[in-house]
Ligand SMILES: Nc1ncnc2c1ncn2[C@@H]1O[C@H](COP(=O)(O)OP(=O)(O)OP(=O)(O)O)[C@@H](O)[C@H]1O
C-alpha cells in the first residue's frame with residue numbers, strides 16, 4: 001500500500017450462516033478524499049461499516065488503517081485510533097440535551113472519564129466548543145432541547161456534530177442525510193465538504209445528487225461484491241451499474 | 252424559538268431543579284432528625300440501611316440500565332464479614348464496616364468481570380446465579396454459622412471514641428453513614444464518569460463508537476454499587492447486632508428491586524422512599540403473618556400500574572424537575 005491510502009481492506013468477507021452479506025471486498029481509501037460507497041438496499045454497505053469499525057467481526061480478510069492492521073482490535077480502540085463512524089439509524093442519547101450529547105464526545109479529550117468523585121462542573125470548559133459544533137450543523141437554537149424530541153433531520157445533524165467532536169481522521173457516515181429536507185441537505189453537504197479539509201470521509205448515501213457533488217471516488221456494491229469503482233462519471237456510465245443500481249428510475 | 256429563549260428556559264430549568272433538590276434534601280434530613288422521636292429508632296435505622304442499599308442498586312438500574320437480580324449477595328457478604336470482624340477479630344465498628352465494604356467491593360468486581368459482557372436478561376440471570384452461590388456458601392461456610400447466623404455482634408466504640416451501644420450515638424452514626432452514602436452516589440451520578448454511564452444507558456454502541464470502552468465503565472459502576480450495598484449491609488450488622496441468611500437471600504434481592512421501582516428508579520430520592528415504604532409495610536403489617544408478602548405484592552402491582560415512574564418519578568415529572 002502507499003502512504004496515500006489511509007484505509008485498505010483485502011478480501012473483506014462477512015457471512016451470516018450460509019448467506020454472504022459481504023464477499024471479498026478490497027477497498028482503498030485515499031487520504032483526504034471523500035469516498036462514497038453506494039449500492040441498492042441490502043448490498044452490504046452497513047455491514048462493511050460494521051466490519052471496518054469492528055462492530056462485527058469479519059469472517060475473512062484484513063483491514064489496515066494508517067499502515068496498521070486493525071482486523072483484531074476492539075471497536076473502542078479503533079475509534080481511539082481516529083476511525084469513527086456514525087450510524088444509519090440515528091444514534092443520539094435521547095434523554096440528554098443536544099449540548100450534553102456533543103459533550104459526551106468532547107469528554108474524550110480528557111482521556112478516560114473514570115473520575116467518579118469529581119463534580120461534572122469539571123466539564124464546563126467543554127461547553128463553548130460544544131456550542132460551536134452545534135452551530136456548525138445549524139442546531140444553535142436546539143442546544144438545550146432534549147435530543148429525543150427534535151425532528152429526525154435534526155437528530156442526524158446532531159449525530160454529525162457528535163462525531164465531529166472527536167475530530168476523527170477518517171469519518172464513516174452511514175446515510176448522513178436520510179430523512180432531511182432540501183435545505184438541511186444543502187447545509188450538511190456544505191458542512192461535510194468543509195470538514196473534509198483535514199480528514200478523510202467514507203460515506204454511504206442514497207442521494208445520488210449529493211454523491212455526485214461531494215465525492216471524489218465512488219465504489220458500487222451489489223450483493224456484497226464490488227461492482228465498479230471510479231469517479232462519478234466512470235461509474236455512472238458503467239452499463240452494469242446502470243442496470244444493477246441506477247437502472248429503472250435513477251438514470 | 253430563538254437561541255436566547257432556549258438558553259433562558261434551560262437556565263430556568265436548572266434553577267428550578269436546584270431549588271427542588273434542596274427542598275427534597277432538606278425534607279429528607281429533617282425526617283431523619285425527627286424520625287427517632289416518632290418511630291421506633293431501631294426500625295428507622297434498619298430503614299436507613301435498606302434505603303442506602305436501594306440507592307446503591309439504583310446506581311445500576313437507574314443510571315446504567317443494568318438489572319442485578321442478586322444484589323443481596325453484596326449486602327449479605329458485607330454483613331457477615333463485618334459481624335465476623337467485630338465479634339471474632341474484635342475490630343471497632345468503623346474498621347469492621349470497612350472490612351465488610353472491602354469484601355463486597357471485591358466480590359462486586361469479580362462477579363462484574365464475569366457478568367458484564369452479557370446483556371439484558373442474561374446479565375440478570377448471571378447475577379442471580381452468583382447470588383445463589385453466595386447463599387449456598389453462607390449456608391455451608393463455618394464462619395457464617397449456617398442457619399444460626401452470627402449473633403451477638405458487639406457494637407463497640409466507633410474509632411475507639413464513641414460508644415455505639417448508646418442508642419442515640421448509634422442513631423447519629425447510622426444517619427451519617429446513610430447521608431455519606433447517599434451524597435456519594437449522587438456525586439457519582441453527577442460526575443464526568445456519571446455522564447458516560449448515562450450515555451451508555453441511552454445508547455451503548457454509540458458510546459463505544461466514540462472510543463469509550465463501555466464495558467470498563469459498566470464494570471466500574473457495578474463494583475461501586477456493590478461497595479455501597481456492602482456499606483449498607485455492614486452497617487446493618489452493627490445495628491441489628493447480627494448477620495443472617497436473610498441478608499443474602501433471594502427475597503432480599505427482590506425486595507430491593509421492589510423498593511427502587513416503587514420509589515422511582517433513576518431518581519435520587521425514589522429508592523430511599525421506596526425502602527422506607529417497604530420496610531414500614533413489613534413492620535406494621537407483621538400482624539398479618541404470611542399475608543405480608545401477598546399485601547406487598549398487591550402494593551407493588553398497584554404502584555407499577557398507577558405510577559410507572561415510581562412515586563418520586565411521578566412527582567418529578569409533574570413538577571417538571573428531576574429529583
Ligand atoms: N446480523 C445479521 N444477521 C443476518 N443477516 C444480516 C445481518 N446484518 C445484515 N444482514 C443482511 O446482510 C445484507 C446486507 O445488509 P446491510 O445492512 O449491510 O445492507 P446495506 O447495503 O446497508 O442496505 P441499506 O441500503 O438498506 O442500508 C442484508 O441482506 C441483510 O439482511
Ligand SMILES: [Mg+2]
Pocket residue numbers: 045046047088174
Ligand atoms: Mg445500510
